[in-house]
Amino acid sequence: MLAAMPPPSTTPPNQGEPPIGGTPGNVAPSPVVRDRGDACPGALRLHTADDGRLARLRLPGGILTNRQVEALAVAAERYGDGHLGITSRGNAELRGIGDHCGNGLAELLRHTALLPSERHERIRNIVASPLAGLDGHGHGSLHPWLRELDALLCAQDWTTALSGRFLFALDDGRGDVTGLGGDVTLVAQGDGVALVRTGAAAPLRVAAADAPRAALAAARAFLAAADAAGAGAWRVRELPPGHEVDLAAALAHAGIPAEPAPVRPVLRTPPAPAPRPGIAAGPDGTYAVLAAPVLGRVTSTQLRALAGPGGEIRITPWRGFVVPGFDERGARRRLGELGDAGFITEPGSPWSGVGACTGRPGCAKALADVRRDALPGTGGLPAADALPVYWSGCERRCGHPHGDWVDVTATAGGRYTVTARSGTEERQLPYREGELADTIARARGGRR
Ligand code: SF4
Structure with a gap:
């Protein structure tokens, strides 16, 4: 007997993962007041898009077994449009799902352990250093933390109150995911020590063995702070002033010994670069x-x-x-x-660092077919030195990168704006007809 399917999500028309690191310019937004829960799609709560229904599958740490890889390939062929999209949180998306395919998809996911808890499926948002335990950098595998934190999240009733946007970031100590705007971040320190922090607040030092429980306690403290603020915040940075998370009190309440920790050099600014092909x-x-x-x-x-x-x-x-x-x-x-097979396999590929949202025809909000319009290349700049460029079909900029990047956004006038974004700074680059590619290439050179 299948569980009743939740109604499809129809708002907002967010086809991509919520921006991982904040507003496009990475500026902390003004505190918000929300009067409703988030409408992020999930594996059970499908979003209705112009190209069919969309399912987003949370994959803690982005990890898939070979059996799950095969299951997703089958799911894409049987229920979707034959493709799998991957998001800026290491999650997966199926698009073009038929109206009556939701139950079949859910059954397939259940059968392959991709849906360990139906009530918690949208809140298992955990990114992790992807090379942890593989290349000798960092402090070893993050699998134990991932498994324990995921199990803790799925074992609690109250965690279902977290929004589908709340993000846990687990870093093996190399500093590659510390800059991804996690609401709760754990950083391995070696010698049985870890750091935990909420948002951009100062970290506390805990025993590595306590780190998953510390992350859970931090999330609970966030919900308490959001509740006290009464603003319906979905993420830590949305809490109004005076309602910050009291992490020290939360850890003490959970019986987890903690002490203040130095911010540097363990939380690198800027974060370590992403791994290259x-x-x-x-x-x-x-x-x-x-x-x-x-x-x-x-x-x-x-x-x-x-x-x-x-x-x-x-x-x-x-x-x-x-x-x-x-x-x-x-x-x-x-x-x-x-x-x-068509993958990018070396950093010098002209497609390295080029991303795009769904755009037309899949997204009703889109002003352009960005995936058709997106251009490879860096104008002669070594690809490894070029800033990432992201093409968006509208100003929502779903799934845009974090850090320094080049923002190419469609306008109602049938053109694109080109904006170099760096931290809190943004600089729009004017260009004439026929100069779009050169302008983007120039903007991508901003790193040098
Ligand atoms: S056009 Fe792109 S950025 Fe705009 S809502 Fe659709 S997917 Fe998001």
Whole structure:
């Protein structure tokens, strides 16, 4: 007997993952007052889009077993449009789902452990350092934290009050996900120590073994602060002044010993760079393959090509894949195969760093077919040095990158604006007819 399906979500028309790091300019928004819950789609609460219904599947740490990879390929073919989109939180999206396919999809996900709790499916938003435990950097695997935090979240009734946008970030100490705007961030420190913080507040030091419980306590303290503020905040940065999360009190209440910690150098500013396409060698002689799909979508055939000898793949918060478990020859062979299959496999690819939202025809809000219009290339600039560029069909800019990036947004007048964004600064670049590509390339050179 299938559980009753929640009604489809029809508002807002957000086709992409909520912006991971805040407003486009990364400016902390003014405190908000909300009178309703968030409408983020999930695996059960499908969003009705112009190209059918959309399901967003939360994948803690972006991790999929090979069996789950196959299940998602089947789901894309059987119920969706044959593709899988990956988001800026390492989650997955199926689009083009037929009106009567929701129950079949849910059954498939349940059968492959992709839906461990129906009530909690939208709040399992956990990003993690994608190379943790694979390349000798950081302080080892994050799997124990991921498993424990996910189990804790799914075991509590009150966690269902978190919004579908509330984000946990687990960093192995290299500092790559600390800058992704997590509402609760854990950072491994080695020697059995971890840092925990809420939003951008000063971190506290806890025992690594307590870190998942500390994250849970922090989330509960956020809900208490949001409740006291009465503003319906979905995320930590939306709490009004005077209603900040009291993390020290929350940890004390949970019986977790904690002490103040230095902010630097453990929380790097700017954060460490995202992993690049290619091969990563591990200290144990194993290799991981890193590849990315063009514009963040794969066909079911491409998805199947990712399944690897390590038994799992990882989706990165930068819309890439990590496939562990190879020897060196095997890794080089697989990298070549993925290149042949259409993946970005080297940092110099003209598609490196180019992203786009759904746009037309899938999104009713879109003013342009951004995925058709998106241009590869960096105007001669080495791709590794170029800023990321993101094409948006409207000013919502769903799923835009964090940090420094080039914002190309469609306007009602049939043109695009080009804006270089860096922290709180933004600089719009005027251009004449026929100069769009050159203007974007110039803006992408802003990193040099
Ligand atoms: S056009 Fe793009 S940015 Fe605008 S709502 Fe649709 S998916 Fe989001």
